[in-house]
Amino acid sequence: MTGPRGNSTGGASDASPAILFDNVSRTFTTAGRRAAVPAIRDLSFTVEPATFVALLGPSGCGKTTILRIVDGLLQGDTGRVEVFGAPPKPGPDIGFVFQNFRLIPWANVQDNVEFGLKSMPLTRAERRERADHHLELVGLSTFRHAYPGELSGGMKQRVALARALATEPGILLMDEPFASIDAHTRELMQIELMRIWTVRRPVVLFVTHSVDEAIILADRIMLLSPRPARVIESFDVELERPRWTYDARAEPRYVELRSYLSDRMRELVVSDPASEFFGRDLVPPRGR
């Protein structure tokens, strides 16, 4: 099958990229274990400004590690990383929605959302206003005084989302941000995210395991190899925006991309010697 590939690096070439990875490697050594784990090796890619990128890859391949490096929380062992032309530095201009929420358990929802805002030169009233606005956005206004322990998993994830959005960052790193949200709310959150993105156009790196989510949200999908992560393929998603105004899932291009990506994902897992599913004869379903 021929892949519906677009040109992988996108159009803009004159402006400097928003994110640049040049041959970046990172290996983890855990005390007490002999083998070092290479999480990413010789990873190179660029992300142009105002681009929504979905990272799609098998579990444990190094996606979270990539996001942590972009945020400056972790350094690569070798290679060069630049964010807007400078080495990455954590701060309110890079928002991070963590895979496991990371809410402060002794602070209520409001204070959690205001946490990142306290690193910005804002008055108390301005902080409050921004927090209120973003809590409303994720539909949790009535829970502002609740503690994280009183919230469901999906609600916690929305608080984490509001916290990352509240600083209105230029780069938004989202690590499976909708994974614990129910299907219905998830769709609403996707639309809200697309709306925000359309207005402010931040760079988004969006990690997901869902092929559908990747296609519906992203300008570009980067398919990552099993660990250590490399970019195997990079597609432009040429579906018209805004995508919530029509049924994108019915577009022939959507259907084609979806079935191609699903096959590739399955192939990756089955052909990875380190995978527990290595060598299984999984016949790809046909017919869509």
Next chain:
Amino acid sequence: MMIGVYRIGFLALLMVLWVVAADQFGRNIVPTPLATFEAAQRLIAEGRLQSAFRASLTVYLSGYALAVICAIPLGVLMGGFRVLGKTLEVYVFALSATPRVAFIPLIIVILGLGADAKIFIIFLGTLLPILINTYSGVMAVDEELVEMARSAGASQRRIFLSIVLPNAAPFVVTGMRLGAAIGLINTVVAELYTAVSGLGGLLAIYGNSFRMAEYFVVVICLAIIGVVVTEALRHVEARLVRWRGAT
């Protein structure tokens, strides 16, 4: 609500056991509740109970406060600066494993038999539980929350104040509660081993002269101090982790 009724019921049971014990062992060994009550009235009328109470409470709270003032900052420093913590912790654990009453003769030689020696004995007993708990509390910080704070652009100072310390607070109060109980024990020990004074002193006097009703009054007084202090701290502890029970 029901539990309150049960507790009062159990108290009644204890009183019955007390009466039975007084009957079985003889009043000279276990005084009746009534005799104990009368002894208390006598001691209060003479003013002896109040002055002993005041003397004990003064050394107890002095030693305890001193320990809190030293242990919390030291524990925070040990937890905050890993090199300092790793260097000192072996000695802290060694000291906490040593029965500290063993130091009493040395303390008497250096500080004499007065209030200083008593306060120091209490300080020594109370210091380590608070120190060790504060230290573990600071180290028990959730590294993922720290990373979240770093990601949000928080300074080291802010991370310490907004993540590390609040996380440690319940541990600190637990240490203070354990320390309070040990401090009370050491108060009595100090009053028995140094210049006889306070409630511990009365305990020795009445115990040795078999005035068991008075002796019981003193025991009950000590129990009341212990209960009031530890319950107050337990209350603080519960408030600090209210968010945890909020489910």
